[in-house]
Amino acid sequence: MRKQRWLGPSAALFTAALILAACQGASPSASASSAASASAPASAAPSIKFLACEVTDTGGVDDKGFNQNAHDGLLRAQSELGIQIALLESTADTDYAPNINTFISQGCDLIVTVGFLLGDATKAAATANPNQKFAIVDYAYDPPIPNVLGLVFDTKSASMLQGYLAAGMSQTGIVGTFGGIQISPVTDFMDGYVAGVNYYNKQKGTSVKVIGWDPATATGSFTGDFTDQNKGRTTAEAELQAGADVIYAVAGPVGQGAMAAVLDAGNAYFIGVDVDQYISVPGFESIMLSSELKRIDNAVFEAITEAIAGPFPSNLYVGTLANDGVGIAPYHDLDSKVPQALKDEITALKAALIDGSVKADDFKVAS
Numbered sequence: 001m002r003k004q005r006w007l008g009p010s011a012a013l014f015t016a017a018l019i020l021a022a023c024q025g026a027s028p029s030a031s032a033s034s035a036a037s038a039s040a041p042a043s044a045a046p047s048i049k050f051l052a053c054e055v056t057d058t059g060g061v062d063d064k065g066f067n068q069n070a071h072d073g074l075l076r077a078q079s080e081l082g083i084q085i086a087l088l089e090s091t092a093d094t095d096y097a098p099n100i101n102t103f104i105s106q107g108c109d110l111i112v113t114v115g116f117l118l119g120d121a122t123k124a125a126a127t128a129n130p131n132q133k134f135a136i137v138d139y140a141y142d143p144p145i146p147n148v149l150g151l152v153f154d155t156k157s158a159s160m161l162q163g164y165l166a167a168g169m170s171q172t173g174i175v176g177t178f179g180g181i182q183i184s185p186v187t188d189f190m191d192g193y194v195a196g197v198n199y200y201n202k203q204k205g206t207s208v209k210v211i212g213w214d215p216a217t218a219t220g221s222f223t224g225d226f227t228d229q230n231k232g233r234t235t236a237e238a239e240l241q242a243g244a245d246v247i248y249a250v251a252g253p254v255g256q257g258a259m260a261a262v263l264d265a266g267n268a269y270f271i272g273v274d275v276d277q278y279i280s281v282p283g284f285e286s287i288m289l290s291s292e293l294k295r296i297d298n299a300v301f302e303a304i305t306e307a308i309a310g311p312f313p314s315n316l317y318v319g320t321l322a323n324d325g326v327g328i329a330p331y332h333d334l335d336s337k338v339p340q341a342l343k344d345e346i347t348a349l350k351a352a353l354i355d356g357s358v359k360a361d362d363f364k365v366a367s
Contacts, residue, residue: 045082052077052304053086053108055099057115059226059252060089064281065274066252066296070114070137073300083304096121104132110307112300113137116185122148133312135303137296138185144315149306151299153319155185156192156360157353158292158326159248161346162271163196165290165328166246167208168342169269176244177212178221178235178258180251186222189250189273189292191215195363199349202367211242215364223254232257240265246289249273259284269334276329289338291329295319322354 052074056067067089074085086108088099096118103111104125113122116138123141126134126148133147140150166175177193179186190213197210212235213220221239223231236247236258245268249255255273262270263284270284272291277284299317306312319325328346331338352358 045080047082047084048308050081050083050109050304050308051086051107052083052110052112052307053088053103053106054112054114055096055103055118056087056089057096057117057226058090058092059115060091061087063226063253064256064277066137066294067114068280069275069294069296070112070300073297073304074112076297076301077304080301081304081308083308093117097124100125104129109133110135110304112303114296115139116183117181133307135300135307137299140316146315147312148315149303149312150316151296151303151319152316153294153296153299153326154321155188155292155294155326156195157321158294158328159189159192160196160199160353160360160363161328161350162248162290162292163193163198163210164200164346164349165196165338165342166193166248166269166271167197167200167206168345169289169338170208170245172243172245173207174209174211174243175246175248176236176239176242177210177248178223178239178251179213179249180223180226180254182218182220182222186250187213187215187218190220190248191364192360193248195360196349198363198366199358202363203345211239211244223251226252226254229254229257229260233261236261240268245269246271256281259287262287272329278329278332285333288332289334290331293327293329295325295327298325320354321350 054071054074059067061067061071077083078085090096090099100111100121110133113136119139122134122136126145130147135149135151137151140152177190179190194210194213194215197208201208221235223235232249232251232254239247247258247262248271249258250273259270262268269289270287271289274294277291278288299319302317
């Protein structure tokens, strides 16, 4: 039995209801956790008959990262377009296929699956149900599947900005990174981060070192999941002890453990991912140098808009620096500590990445 969350426009400001979807097209072992409600924002758009449904990965919708960011896209569509939305949270990878099949049986107009790890389950469901529309975050099928819109992001370029920032702010000449699971949506962030450090070294004649990831050998530090914050703490502590004074964790909620380690160290900075973690994870404002923004919310909103209009005009959405699909968050409380010259150099690098005169892949390996 699984709990399911439905959120649809209503004349009432808030109506709560618990909906238990009992094994609808799912195996008895499948599980998902949520609470159900129906609500309408104060300025909700007129309702239209369209149901967008989200299946999270195991990080859950309250991960303060990409699952939550995807859900923000559904909430925006609910408010601005007047659609209905629903949510199933996966607690294990064995939930992916049952959760997708539950939503197929319940007549969702668009099913949004969140994350690379749902790639196989989404492909199987889309192939078996060619009239069902899907959008999947962090996955592009080759060859494309006609009823699936892949939502991918140029995170290498955005994280190159963060690597340049980290190198410019480091006092020890060592900066650290680590990932959750070694998959391309994670290592792309780390590749870009290393590229940013290498580009800084080339521009400045310095030798800032990155620990935790080597793009040349594809080896580095990974916690093995996106949920265990204790692993994030111990991994960050090891990098701090090795001399790193900026930590960049690409690990979902695991990164919150790393934030705690950086805060305890008292002499280091942290760079967030996916969303502005200065806002999403309060309590770490004093060490939050910036965050790489991966605007999954914008991508999901675009997918819903396209699905409402008819067949997908293409099978791929790419979020870039140019279309605000990725970006860099403000420096917030640490703004005064970031030299103006460094800010200007980051702005110039962003422009060069947009016009193509600088490419992150050209700097993954130090020259």
